[in-house]
Amino acid sequence: MRIxxxxxxxxxxxxxxxxxxxxxKVDAVWCLGxxxxxxxxxxxxxxxxxxxxxxxxxxxxHDAAVVGDLPLDxxxxxxxxxxxxxxxxxxxxxxxxxxxxxxxxxxxxxxxxHASPRQPIFEYLLDTYSASENFxxxxxxxxxxxxxxxxxxxxxxxxxxxxxxxEPNTQVELRGRCIANPGSVGQPRDRDPxxxxxxxxxQAGTWDxxxxxxxVASVQERMQxxxxxxxxxxxxAYGN
Ligand code: ZN
Numbered sequence: 001m002r003i004x005x006x007x008x009x010x011x012x013x014x015x016x017x018x019x020x021x022x023x024x025k026v027d028a029v030w031c032l033g034x035x036x037x038x039x040x041x042x043x044x045x046x047x048x049x050x051x052x053x054x055x056x057x058x059x060x061x062h063d064a065a066v067v068g069d070l071p072l073d074x075x076x077x078x079x080x081x082x083x084x085x086x087x088x089x090x091x092x093x094x095x096x097x098x099x100x101x102x103x104x105x106x107x108x109x110x111x112x113x114h115a116s117p118r119q120p121i122f123e124y125l126l127d128t129y130s131a132s133e134n135f136x137x138x139x140x141x142x143x144x145x146x147x148x149x150x151x152x153x154x155x156x157x158x159x160x161x162x163x164x165x166x167e168p169n170t171q172v173e174l175r176g177r178c179i180a181n182p183g184s185v186g187q188p189r190d191r192d193p194x195x196x197x198x199x200x201x202x203q204a205g206t207w208d209x210x211x212x213x214x215x216v217a218s219v220q221e222r223m224q225x226x227x228x229x230x231x232x233x234x235x236x237a238y239g240n
Pocket of ligand 1: 010036062
């Protein structure tokens with residue numbers, strides 16, 4: 001099965017459409033959460049996801065915050081402003097969709113968690129130390145996560161946990177136990193502003209990591225018009 005793995009769309013409809021087009025025909029889509037937050041198009045992104053057959057979608061911390069399921073203590077000032085705007089903007093139907101999501105699940109023998117298998121809403125898996133502590137918190141061979149917006153694969157082999165940062169538009173074979181992150185569709189943070197996504201073949205165990213340019217300026221214009229925080233508008237151009 002060819003499975004499109006996406007995460008952290010962050011209400012960026014232009015990026016989502018570009019990725020769905022670029023990915024071509026797939027058998028299923030697994031979305032690892034943070035459908036909303038930061039960007040100008042929360043309702044459009046949710047409506048588009050709901051049209052996808054065989055969609056599995058997790059709830060991220062921003063999705064939980066927007067529906068009021070998460071206190072905003074962990075968010076900085078600008079992120080809170082942004083959450084407020086999203087709360088005013090999401091329709092009742094969008095809200096219903098976000099409320100229905102879970103932050104962690106197992107599908108086709110793969111664990112999916114928004115942030116980490118240990119703390120599916122909060123934890124940032126940015127280094128091999130935090131990753132190594134998480135291998136005891138899932139029972140499958142692979143676990144796919146989002147949340148950091150940084151494409152990465154943590155591989156557990158006989159000498160411990162190693163971090164593999166895949167090159168854009170290359171394919172790697174997942175071997176042994178792995179925690180893998182496809183990067184972010186709508187707000188990349190690895191200094192590459194292109195949308196990131198993965199085509200995972202569950203038979204071959206291949207992780208085909210891809211980057212695609214989208215029309216950043218058009219998203220920035222909509223964010224400007226919605227008076228969203230300047231820093232969130234600017235960062236899309238730099239991918240940080
Ligand atoms: Zn996110």
